Amino acid sequence: MSVKYTNDHEWISIDGDIATVGVTDYALQQLGDLVFVEVPEAGRVVSKGDEAAVVESVKAASEVYAPISGEVAEGNSAVADDPATVSGDTSGNGWFFKIKMSDASELDSLMDDAGYKAYVDGLE
Amino acid sequence: MPDSQEDLQTTPLDSLHRELGAKMVPFAGYDMPVQYPAGILKEHLHTRESASLFDVSHMGQAFLMGDEAIEAFETLVPGDYQVMAEGKTRYTVLLNDQGGILDDLMATRIAGGLYLVVNAACKDQDFAHIEAGTAGKANLEILTDRALLALQGPKAGDVLARLAPETEDMKFMNFREVNIQGHECFVTRSGYTGEDGFEISVPSKDAEAFAKLLLSQPEVEPAGLGSRDSLRLEAGLCLYGHDITTETTPIEGDIKWVVNKRRREEGGFPGAAIILDQLANGTERLRVGILPDGRAPAREGTEIQDTNGNTIGTITSGGFGPSVGGPVAMGYVATAFAEPGTAINLIVRGKPLAAKVVKMPFTDKSYKT
The missing domain is CATH 2.40.30.110 (Aminomethyltransferase beta-barrel domains)
Known part of the structure; x- marks a missing residue:
């Protein structure tokens, strides 16, 4: 299993043709406490860059974009029911949705662990 | 409004905010703390159950002084200030000729005139408007050397009474000049959170020491503009430029109580014909x-x-x-x-x-x- 990252501070964990997507600790730190999360329903077809989920803090709403094209296999109802689930477990139970990838070559343009770390360091 | 970081003004508590780990954002031309490490949710809830300290030094403070200051001020607002005793504070609005709201503000009767606190984003235009509107009748003295701190929450009264016992019997919308542990303060029992509390004007040079004194009290935690906004929203209080603007009258804004009884009878404020018609016939x-x-x-x-x-x-x-x-x-x-x-x-x-x-x-x- 490998993990990739986007410029929008999403992580993508790859297992076969299923990509699990969440937001990074850096993203959560920027957003602040989450008070509302909306995840996509299974079966929705998304293209890379489409709005796929919504996260809201007390102050503002932000979109989570599909980092890869495909069909939504599952939205994480646990984070929608309790947005606090994301805090402290962004890379575990705090995942947002799973996509059955239609074009795995899209992964090539994403950052690996070291690349993302360097990207975040460059922002601070 | 300045758009680059370098153009931002800072308050006298700037270094304290950074020391406390605040996340700073540009607001109304100032570099202001939006939240501290606790975060907006915790800061909000702490304010509702204990007491929080907010830096609101970006707001404008001024004295409007002179024998005719009250009458002159009343030509700009729909509030009755003649009826008020010294030491009483009243919320009001500056109106344009269409009855639209130029800003909302707090005005307190003090010996010889009024003490005004206006919104940061509007302060330059407010002060120019007040100065022009009261010219020859009152003197506007803008207080550029004072910070403003808000101590808000159900335990704010206990905290301030511990440091300044003479504040204990103050009621909501009362004002008093108080020497608090050597600092010459203007204390108004008021706020923008829906909780009991105080807005305290303190000389800029004393602001950091005074803020640290308040923060050293066990009930008090720092809170930023983020929780200030969520607190005032829950309290149903208007944010100028959003909930009330030059395009809304006090009647449309459901703050018709700012048009006091005598002023309803006498008029004599900007947009009076429109506002009195709306009071009678609705909007x-x-x-x-x-x-x-x-x-x-x-x-x-x-x-x-x-x-x-x-x-x-x-x-x-x-x-x-x-x-x-x-x-x-x-x-x-x-x-x-x-x-x-x-x-x-x-x-x-x-x-x-x-x-x-x-x-x-x-x-x-x-x-x-």
Whole structure:
């Protein structure tokens, strides 16, 4: 299993043709406490860059974009029911949705662990 | 408004904010703390149960002095200041000739005139407007060497009484000059959170020491502009430039109580004909509280529809209310839909979300009366 990252501070964990997507600790730190999360329903077809989920803090709403094209296999109802689930477990139970990838070559343009770390360091 | 970091002004508490680990954002031309490490949710809830310290030094403070200062000030606002005793504070609005609101402010009767506190984003234009409108009758003295701190929450009274026993018997909207541990303060029992509390003006040079003194009290934690906004929204209080503007009158804004009795009878304030007509005959739209049924917050700018899909208004402030535990909002609707309990829809990300019109505040106030 490998993990990739986007410029929008999403992580993508790859297992076969299923990509699990969440937001990074850096993203959560920027957003602040989450008070509302909306995840996509299974079966929705998304293209890379489409709005796929919504996260809201007390102050503002932000979109989570599909980092890869495909069909939504599952939205994480646990984070929608309790947005606090994301805090402290962004890379575990705090995942947002799973996509059955239609074009795995899209992964090539994403950052690996070291690349993302360097990207975040460059922002601070 | 300055758009680069270098153009931002700072308050006398700037280094303290950084020491406390605040996240700083540009607001009204100032570099201000939006939150501290605790975060907006915790800062909000702490304010509702204990006491929080907010830096509001970006706001404008001034004295309007002179024998005719009260009468001159009354030509700009719909409030009755002649009837007020010294040491009493009243919320009012500066009006334009159409009855639109130029800013909202606090004005306190002091010996020889008034002490004014206005919004940061409006202060330059407010002071120019007040100076022009009272020329020859009063002197405006802008206080550039004073910080303003807000101590807010149900335990604020205990905290301040410990440091300055003479504040204990102050009631809400009372003002007093108090020497607090060597600092010459103007203390107003008021605030913008829906809680009991004080706004305390202190000389800039003393501000950091005074803030540290307040923060050293066990009940007190720092809080930023983020929680200040969610607290005032739950309290149903207007944010100038959003919930009330030059395009809204106090009657449309549902703050008609700012037009005091004598002024209703006598008029003599800008836009009086329009405002008095609206008082008698009503308005086409009204500001109301809005409670979304679900969990999704509806933000400023959200379209409001009736249950048949007709546009009836717009949300002017909306977000998550940490004490309510869900989304809260306020906005303007056509008057026919302003009755509490009316079912409406909010168009969020293209979808109608069910909501209803409710009475504000969303939380109980704890003012000391």
